[in-house]
Amino acid sequence: MPITKPFDLAEAESIIRKHASVEGPLLPILHELQAHFGYIAAEAVPIVASVLNLTRAEVHGVISFYHDFRTSAPGAKVVKLCLAEACQARGVHEARTRLESTLSVKMGETAADGSVALAPVYCLGLCGNGPAALVEGRAYADLNHRGFDRCVKAVKS
Amino acid sequence: MKLFVSGDAVARALGADELAAGLASDAASRGFTVVRPGSRGLCSAEPLVEVETAAGRVAYGPVFEEDLASLRPVLFDGGEHPKRLGKLEDHPFLKKQTRLTFERCGLSDPGSLADYRSHGGLVGLAKASEMTPSAIVEFVTQSGLRGRGGAGFPAGIKWKTTLEAPGARKFVVCNADEGDSGTFADRMLMEGDPFLLIEGMLITARAIGAGRGYIYLRSEYPDAIRVLGHALDIARAEKLLGPSFDIELRIGAGSYVCGEETALLESIEGRRGQVRAKPPLPAHHGLFGCPTAVNNVLTLAAVPYILANGAEAYARHGLGRSRGTMPIQLAGNLKNTGLFEAPFGMSLGELVHEIGGGSASGRPIRSVQVGGPLGAYFPPALFDTPFDYEAFSQRGGLIGHGGVVAFDDTVDMLKQARFAMEFCAVESCGKCTPCRIGSVRGVETIDRIAAGDRRNENLTVLTDLCETLKYGSLCALGGFVPYPVMSALEHFKEDFQSPRPAASRAAKRNP
Ligand SMILES: Cc1cc2nc3c(=O)[nH]c(=O)nc-3n(C[C@H](O)[C@H](O)[C@H](O)COP(=O)(O)O)c2cc1C
Ligand code: SF4
Ligand code: FES
Numbered sequence: 091m092p093i094t095k096p097f098d099l100a101e102a103e104s105i106i107r108k109h110a111s112v113e114g115p116l117l118p119i120l121h122e123l124q125a126h127f128g129y130i131a132a133e134a135v136p137i138v139a140s141v142l143n144l145t146r147a148e149v150h151g152v153i154s155f156y157h158d159f160r161t162s163a164p165g166a167k168v169v170k171l172c173l174a175e176a177c178q179a180r181g182v183h184e185a186r187t188r189l190e191s192t193l194s195v196k197m198g199e200t201a202a203d204g205s206v207a208l209a210p211v212y213c214l215g216l217c218g219n220g221p222a223a224l225v226e227g228r229a230y231a232d233l234n235h236r237g238f239d240r241c242v243k244a245v246k247s
Numbered sequence: 248m249k250l251f252v253s254g255d256a257v258a259r260a261l262g263a264d265e266l267a268a269g270l271a272s273d274a275a276s277r278g279f280t281v282v283r284p285g286s287r288g289l290c291s292a293e294p295l296v297e298v299e300t301a302a303g304r305v306a307y308g309p310v311f312e313e314d315l316a317s318l319r320p321v322l323f324d325g326g327e328h329p330k331r332l333g334k335l336e337d338h339p340f341l342k343k344q345t346r347l348t349f350e351r352c353g354l355s356d357p358g359s360l361a362d363y364r365s366h367g368g369l370v371g372l373a374k375a376s377e378m379t380p381s382a383i384v385e386f387v388t389q390s391g392l393r394g395r396g397g398a399g400f401p402a403g404i405k406w407k408t409t410l411e412a413p414g415a416r417k418f419v420v421c422n423a424d425e426g427d428s429g430t431f432a433d434r435m436l437m438e439g440d441p442f443l444l445i446e447g448m449l450i451t452a453r454a455i456g457a458g459r460g461y462i463y464l465r466s467e468y469p470d471a472i473r474v475l476g477h478a479l480d481i482a483r484a485e486k487l488l489g490p491s492f493d494i495e496l497r498i499g500a501g502s503y504v505c506g507e508e509t510a511l512l513e514s515i516e517g518r519r520g521q522v523r524a525k526p527p528l529p530a531h532h533g534l535f536g537c538p539t540a541v542n543n544v545l546t547l548a549a550v551p552y553i554l555a556n557g558a559e560a561y562a563r564h565g566l567g568r569s570r571g572t573m574p575i576q577l578a579g580n581l582k583n584t585g586l587f588e589a590p591f592g593m594s595l596g597e598l599v600h601e602i603g604g605g606s607a608s609g610r611p612i613r614s615v616q617v618g619g620p621l622g623a624y625f626p627p628a629l630f631d632t633p634f635d636y637e638a639f640s641q642r643g644g645l646i647g648h649g650g651v652v653a654f655d656d657t658v659d660m661l662k663q664a665r666f667a668m669e670f671c672a673v674e675s676c677g678k679c680t681p682c683r684i685g686s687v688r689g690v691e692t693i694d695r696i697a698a699g700d701r702r703n704e705n706l707t708v709l710t711d712l713c714e715t716l717k718y719g720s721l722c723a724l725g726g727f728v729p730y731p732v733m734s735a736l737e738h739f740k741e742d743f744q745s746p747r748p749a750a751s752r753a754a755k756r757n758p
Binding site: 112113114115116117118120121142148151152155156157158159170174175176177178179180211212213214215216217218219220222224227228229230231232236237240 | 256257259260261262290291293311425426427428429430431433434435466467468469470471495497498499500501502503514515516517518519520535576577578579580581584585607616620650652653654655658663666670674
């Protein structure tokens with residue numbers, strides 16, 4: 091997932107056609123495009139639209155609706171820190187402050203050197219063991235104690 | 248013999264994979280197979296390791312890598328160790344539970360259909376396959392099962408409507424979007440006992456006449472996606488799923504409102520997750536325009552037990568119109584966190600203090616939010632409220648999907664009210680003006696109150712805004728956000744006054 095690849099027309103088309111025959115193919119297509127290229131490139135939108143017989147505006151509208159989809163390359167590692175209530179109750183403010191300073195990145199931004207992006211997420215289902223975060227899709231918990239170093243190590247490795 | 252190293256997302260997030268790797272060669276040399284079951288529910292004891300002994304399963308937890316050196320020599324005989332918990336069945340957290348839906352979770356191997364069978368799985372499906380669709384529907388109606396996704400709508404009535412709706416194609420859709428903070432029962436079940444959900448969907452499909460099922464699972468649950476995907480592959484390979492009924496796994500994309508059933512259907516169809524006006528009900532006009540039963544994971548997972556053991560066996564638990572058991576999730580600042588399945592009716596105070604063990608921080612508990620981000624905040628004065636749909640609603644709250652999030656006395660309730668409004672603004676689907684715009688105004692108004700700017704007028708503005716949201720919203724996102732906001736205002740007035748002692752208390756803890 092950390093890989094961001096330059097857009098490739100043939101690869102994009104094959105991903106789109108692979109899903110085109112299922113009913114309601116748009117989200118599976120967008121997920122796979124993002125997993126493959128790291129983000130959904132603007133060049134992909136007209137192809138998706140024409141294969142699925144949608145307008146570009148419709149495709150764009152869907153991409154912009156969902157928090158998961160991004161239209162530009164993210165940091166090399168994406169950290170999603172849970173900011174929801176159960177993690178608030180377990181002191182996520184401390185974890186957030188420490189993460190921001192250790193990783194030199196602000197919430198909602200990508201670090202200046204492009205090494206890491208920090209994004210909010212609302213609940214990872216680890217609510218009895220928070221604060222919790224996903225690093226490149228792998229979960230880390232107990233971030234105010236032993237989980238912090240594990241999490242940072244995963245970002246820096 | 249088997250060695251169980253919890254494979255639940257919580258355990259893995261705390262290093263269980265490293266534990267399993269660290270114990271692999273010892274286990275092999277002693278003739279133990281390492282199994283990665285789901286969670287037994289005690290999140291605060293994760294990562295949990297259990298060993299099979301002549302005297303039963305002996306548990307250790309929480310086990311971390313630094314415990315391995317001292318644990319290795321005693322572990323395989325179930326010997327003494329500071330982390331030894333003994334037999335979990337005797338642990339107070341489990342002993343007080345009535346596990347119907349989670350009876351197998353953490354015990355069986357979620358990667359083996361054979362193991363599911365040997366733990367009593369598929370008995371309900373076998374019963375259902377000898378019954379007519381309407382007999383199954385009647386059975387589930389008799390059990391009193393109500394939807395566990397939040398609204399508590401009777402499952403039997405929804406199925407009856409779907410069964411009777413005309414249509415050549417029908418669908419069963421599992422709502423596994425579990426967006427509420429403080430909830431994780433769906434996740435735990437899908438990771439720990441995925442075949443139970445598959446069995447529940449097979450029975451539902453038979454009851455309503457569906458030829459295809461979808462599970463809409465949120466992207467924030469990578470472990471559940473992997474385990475459930477694997478279970479679906481196995482079910483296909485073993486012909487449990489096939490041409491006559493198959494299940495497709497769909498992954499969400501980070502939108503809370505897509506947990507609302509009509510937004511969820513829009514999302515599967517490939518559109519923005521905007522809420523549809525009802526009627527028509529999904530039961531009449533659902534996925535791709537066809538009759539569809541949308542049910543929560545826990546609703547569907549309760550069905551095999553009901554079929555296998557009888558409607559009465561389920562209905563005899565509970566209180567009033569809340570029948571059966573509720574998988575309650577104890578989260579936030581509690582000493583014992585985890586999944587606690589119990590008949591409806593236990594008091595909130597019992598859950599928080601006796602089962603939850605009070606706060607993890609050791610400070611007094613000041614506030615408990617029940618039912619997710621749209622649920623009310625209860626003060627200790629309301630801890631005598633029994634956990635049941637009607638009792639909570641009478642006290643201006645809701646139980647929703649059963650999440651209980653405790654806060655200690657460092658909580659600033661004005662901040663919590665602000666967060667509720669902010670969350671609504673971020674997650675609004677944009678269809679109704681009160682929700683889309685009103686939530687933004689709500690945040691601004693609370694900021695003014697915090698700043699001491701015309702406090703009384705702004706408190707009135709906030710109250711009026713909540714009224715507008717309550718009555719002018721199409722769905723419960725905008726319609727219920729007044730619950731957390733107004734309960735904070737009503738029960739924790741002092742946090743909205745000047746000076747704000749809560750702010751300085753909170754500042755000490757949360758710089
Ligand atoms: C904003 C919003 C979010 C919701 N999120 C969920 C959810 O994550 N999971 C769920 O099962 N139901 C959720 N619901 C409730 C569903 O709309 C619906 O009532 C439920 O899926 C029906 O299944 P049940 O009858 O088995 O509970 C949500 C409702 C609203 C208004
Ligand atoms: S209340 Fe909010 S989320 Fe619900 S339909 Fe209206 S705008 Fe959409
Ligand atoms: S609230 Fe943070 S994981 Fe659930």
